[in-house]
Amino acid sequence: MELSQKVESLSEIEVTCLKALDLKELKGLDEIAGSARIPIDSVRRALEWLREKNLVEVVEEKDERLVLTAIGKSSLRKALPERLFVEALVELGGRGSLDQVRKKSQLNRPEFNVAMGIAKRNAWISITPGKETVLELTGLEKELLDGEYALEKVLKAVSEESRQLNEKALKEALKRTLVEAVMSVEKRARLNKEGEMALGMVGKVKKRSYNVHGAVPKIFIGKKQPYAQFLEQLRQKLVNLGFKEMKERLITQEFYNFDVLFQPQNHPARSWTDTYQLKQPKFGKLPDKKVVAKVKAAHENGGNTGSRGWGYKWSEEIASRLMPMAHGTAADSRQLVEGIEVPGKYFVINRCFRPDVVDASHLVEFNQFDGFIVGEGINFRHLLGILEKVAIEVGGADEVKFFPDYYPFTEPSVQLSAKHPKLGWIELAGGGVLRPEVVKPLGINVGAIAWGMGIDRLAMLKLGIKDIRYLFARDLKWLRKSKMVVE
Amino acid sequence: MPNVNVSLKDMQKLVGKRLSLADFKETVLYAKGEVEAVDGDSITVDIKDTNRPDLFSAEGIAREIRGRLTKDKGVPKYKVRTSSVSVIVDKSVAKIRPCIAAAIIKNVKINEETLIQMINSQEKVCMTFGRKRKEAAVGIYDWDKLKQPMHYRAYKPQAKKFIPLEYKFEMDLEEILLEHPKGKEYKHLLDGYSTYPIFEDSKGVVASMPPIINSQLTGKVSKKTKDLLVEVTGYSQKTVNTALNVMVSSLAERGFEVYSVKIKYPNKTIVTPDFLPKKVFVMAEDVRKVSGLDLDSKEIVNLLQNARYDARKKKGKIECLYPAYRDDILHPVDVIEDVLISYGFGKIKPKPMELAVEGKERPEGKRARVVREICAGLGLQGVLTYTMSSKAKQVEKIGLNAEKEQFVELANPISESYTVFRKRLYPELLQFLAENKHYAFPQKIFEVGKILELDSKAETRVSEKDRLCIAISGKGAEFTVIKGVLDAVADNLGLKYELKGNTEPALEKGKSASVAIGGKKGLVGEVNKTVLQSFGLEQPTAVLELEI
Incomplete structure (x- = not known):
């Protein structure tokens, strides 16, 4: 490189640094930083550049120092x-x-x-x-x-x-x-002949051209939490598919979480180890007495549902116990009790809770997507149809298969396995035709189908997450780097 | 859902047909099962239905598969021979654990696989169908070591001693409940009684202490055992009979001989096992309505025969007899599901649906979305934290009085980090900042999420509110800045707000305020030094929390 070219390429910091150097005397980094009034890191970088351009001589002196351990x-x-x-x-x-x-x-x-x-x-x-x-x-x-x-x-x-x-x-x-010896390297620098000439030419040569390739300071934009955004988008899609959103609740009476859904009160799934229970408040209100009486009858002897029931003494006290929502279906049952439009399509995305040990694939708090459809003539084949549609349009599945399954509140019950482009076959959703013991006590006499879907796995896939805990990421750097999900 | 381990070779023997693994995978669906794992000859099957204990064994699964692959259809017939054996039930058990059912199985040839299946299905029947032994506890004994008649009666805790299973010395009943691992595990089932049930023979030799533990001497079955006594105790005769039928029919599937036992209650005598099929009627029209399939009565009858029902058309209905080892049919829809499983889920075509209904988002969801957009526009990074929290974060670290603060609180927390539902968002965001001190400042974060407050007027005694919280941390995180953020949020929501004196002790006096905005409340201000320290925060930090 010609000297004039070198001079042209000098940055401001390099020039400042050159000016602080001497032709004869070696100067330490501290001294240069002090007289040039620039940070020592800048001095270090500038000297590296200047050395590459062969304008300075840098001497490294190794020094052994004793320090206390x-x-x-x-x-x-x-x-x-x-x-x-x-x-x-x-x-x-x-x-x-x-x-x-x-x-x-x-x-x-x-x-x-x-x-x-x-x-x-x-x-x-x-x-x-x-x-x-x-x-x-x-x-x-x-x-x-x-x-x-x-x-x-x-x-x-x-x-x-x-x-x-x-x-x-x-x-x-x-x-x-008690004492140890540590090695340190101290750099000192002085101008060489060419450096001195270059210093003399600064200002006389055209200024260095702007470097568009240089690094610039990082900007952290404001954005939504990726999982929160995923859930928002999911909501939008379901609304577009004609579903009405139900209210999300975190606390429910067992009545909605279990009893309306025909889960017997002595079932192990209702035990201390499988669901969270509350110390306070303990009991909530039950709805209209007539509804409660009919649910009670469905459990005890089937009531007006054509069922023989579970054959045990149903307790109002157990039904009115409060608990954190254990599954999104509890939102369905509340909506069914509080009133629905027929025909109607409903959904909820609900935070749910289960006492589990938190690890890469389990959370104690997670989200479930649940939905139901009621209407004259709605049957099992419609259920398969809507599950397939949701799996493909919301879940991004290529292909689906159906298997028998069991839920206390549906019969027939089905599990949907979906072939995902990245995950292969996964169990994506479960559902069924709501049992007469669930809908008849609530005065619903038309076809009713319901399903639920674990959306956390879908979210992980979409957000490129391997550890489920990152849905609630506590790492600001990761959040700042996370990509905006387009869709 | 119960996992059942089976051997493919054993399965072929039980089905009476050569089955490839692929054949098995296909046909196990008819037994509501799905292959979970394969290890050589050993296959793990997940049985989906917890109300079908008859499927919790290789024998039961094979029985269903035979219905589809062989000519063995309809309700299985098991020969029950009459024996002179009786179980005399004393009135002392009437209030403790009143019901019992029993059977004798003779000429058993127990190989490794039979023993494993028997023990596993006993365990699963007790756990799932028996509701963790409460409703049904099964005991299997070496009949040669016992002398008839058997007695089922209650004893005072110290009045009886025996060597419990896997022990070497005798213990009395109380010692068993207090010291034996099974005693400790199931003690609660006998809580509150002063006497405990014992199943023993005519000489007083103990067979078991239901529902806790068998005797080591008589209640241990090995490959050498020739004759078995099977017994089930519980609270409902129907339930214990079903559990007994499940156990006995599986053994009968192996070709062993079944003998009945008389159960002599103080006021009546019954004979078990009772294999008389149960009956239910189904309308073909209902099958079509629920399934959406165009099936006629004849097809339905055939499908049910394959599913081990004896079905026939009778006066416009379909009469369905089903095996006595099943107790899951509460309603005709349960039969309809069996029709569909028999038909094959894979063959049912999904049907599109045209409903003239319109979708609708809830207002709170819409609002949350808009608020998140405003925050992103303000250059804030969204975060998401758990709604469950701890009193350490929600009370102590923010300088509140532990006795005055009431929360929606868990009765059975499994971790100290999650014991209450949060009432405030900002402690969660301060904790978040505390965990990210090593990253570049300023740090500006927000969360839109729920908080829970006790509310005696609400039907769940809890009011759930959506809140926005913003925290900014780093040089210049001062009151004027956070107030500017509040201005921007309020402006963009088209709301006016008023500031009043602050009562939140975590915020710096004079540099904080409570906010009244659109009929709702909030707080804004600089976090004081003590609270910053309690979270280990070194940079000045200001917060804004609003109900939205």
């Missing part, structure tokens, strides 16, 4: 074991048994043994063996007590970066890993 620092702060040992003996009146000294000094066994060895080597103590070993100060411990102990002096000197060190004590300090 963590143990060294704490020993300096709290005192060495041998000092604690001797001080303990002093407190004991200059004489004491092994046990007494150990207790008094509060040293642990290895520390105590080291401290005693050192004290003996320095002739600070005499040891009289016997039934009980007796330790006694000799008077030579004065050196230590007067602050003349060489090892302590070395530690202090190292901490003050002094270079005058007692060699023997330093050796011991290194051996006891």
Whole structure:
């Protein structure tokens, strides 16, 4: 490269740096940063560039420095074991048994043994063996007590970066890993001939052209949480498919979560281990007495539903217990009780709760998408039809298959497996024709089909997540980097 | 749903046909099963229906498959021989665990597979159908070690001793409940009684302590056992009979001989097992209506025969007799499902539906969406946190009084992090910031989510509210800035707001306020030093929380 070209390519920082350098004297980075008034990192970068352009000479000097280790620092702060040992003996009146000294000094066994060895080597103590070993100060411990102990002096000197060190004590300090040697590299730089010429040409040559390829500061835009956005989009799609949205609730009476859905009250799925229960508030209100009486009859003997029922005594108290929603279907049952339009298509996306151990594939809080359709002549084939449609249009499935399944509130019941372009065959949704024991007590005498879908897995797929916990990501960097889902 | 392990070789023997794995995968669907895993000859089947204990064994699955693949159709017939054995039920068990059913099985040849199937299906029948042994607990005994007649009666805790299963020494009944692992597990089923049920023989040799544990000496079955006694206890004769039928019919499927037992209650005597089929009527019209398939009565009858029903047309209806090992048919729709399974779900064509209805989003959903858009426009990053939280975050760290703060609270939390439902959003966002201190500042985040408050007027005693929370952290996160954010949010929602004195102790006095906006409430201000410290936050931080 021609010198003029080099000068032309100089950035402002490079020029500032050049101006701060001298032709003869080597200058350290700190010094350059100080006189040029730019950050030391900028100096470091600029020198790299200038060296590449062969305008400066950079000299690297390796330097070995002694520093205190963590143990060294704490020993300096709290005192060495041998000092604690001797001080303990002093407190004991200059004489004491092994046990007494150990207790008094509060040293642990290895520390105590080291401290005693050192004290003996320095002739600070005499040891009289016997039934009980007796330790006694000799008077030579004065050196230590007067602050003349060489090892302590070395530690202090190292901490003050002094270079005058007692060699023997330093050796011991290194051996006891109180002190260690660290290598550092110090860079110093000066102008070379070409650099000096270049400096003279700055300002006389046309300025460096703008570098469009350079890095620019990062901008973090404002955006929705990816999973929240996914759920919003899902809602929009369902509304577009003609579904009415039901109210999302987090707390429900067991009545809606279980009883309306014909789940018997002694069923293990209603137990402490399978669902969350509330300490407070404990009980909620039940709806209209007539509805409650009919649900009760459906459980006990079938009532007006044509069923023989479960054959047990149904309890209103159990039904009015409150709980966090265990599944989205509880929103269906509430809507069915509170009133529906016939024909009607309904859906909900509901936060649900289950006592599970949280890991890469389980959450204690998750979302379920549930829906139902009522209308004259609605049957099982329509259910398969809508499930297929939802799986393809919402779930992105290529192909679907149906298998028998079981839910307490539907009969016939079906499971939909979907072939997903990335996941292969997955169980995507379950549903069925709502049982007469569910709909008849509520005065619904037309066909009614219902289904539910775990949407968390779909969301994971769409957002490129392998660990389900990232749906509720607690990592700001990840959220900032996350892509906006288009669709 | 119960997982049942079967051996493909054993399955072929039971079905009486060569079955490839693919054949099995296809036909197990007729038993409401799905192959979960395959390991050599061993296959794990997931049985979907928890109310079909008859499918919880290889024998039961094979029985269903035979209905489809062989000429063995209709209700299976099992020969029950009469025996002189009786179980004498003492009135002392009437209030504790009143019902019992039993059968003797003779000339059994127990190989490895039979033993595994028997033990596994016993376990699953007790757990699922028996509601964790409460409604039905099954015991199987070595009949050669017992002398008839058998007695079912209650004893005081110290009045009886025996060696429980897998133990080497005798224990009394109380010791078993307190010390034996099964005693501890099922003790609650006998809570509140001063005597406990015992099943024993005429010499007083204990067979078991239902529903807790069998005796090590008589209640252990091995490959050498020749004759078996099977017994089920519970609260309903119908339930224990069904459970007994499930166990016994599986053994009968292996070709073993079944003998009946007389159950002598104080006031009546019955004979078990009772294999008399049960009856239900189905209308062909209802099958068509529910399924959407155009099936005539003859087709329905054939499909039901394959599904192990004895079905026939009778006076415009279809009379369906179903096996005594089933107790899941509550309503004709349950039969309709069996018709459809028999028909094959794979053959049913989905049907499109044209309903003239319009979709509608809920207003709160719409509002949340708009608020999120405003926040994104303000350059804030959306976050999502859990609605369940802890008192540490919701009370202690934000300087509130633990005794005054009431929450919607879990009775059975499994983690200290999730014990209550949150009442405020901002502690959750402060915690979020605390976990992200190492990333670039300023950090500006928001969440739209629910909070829960106790409300004695609500029908669930809880009022659930949607809130917006914004937190900004870093240099310049001052009151004027967060108030500017409040201005922007209010303006864009077309709302006016008023500020009043702040009562939230977490916010800096003089640099915070409570907000009244569109008839709803909120708060705004700088988070004070103590609270910043309690979350470990080093940068100045300001928050805004509004009900939306």
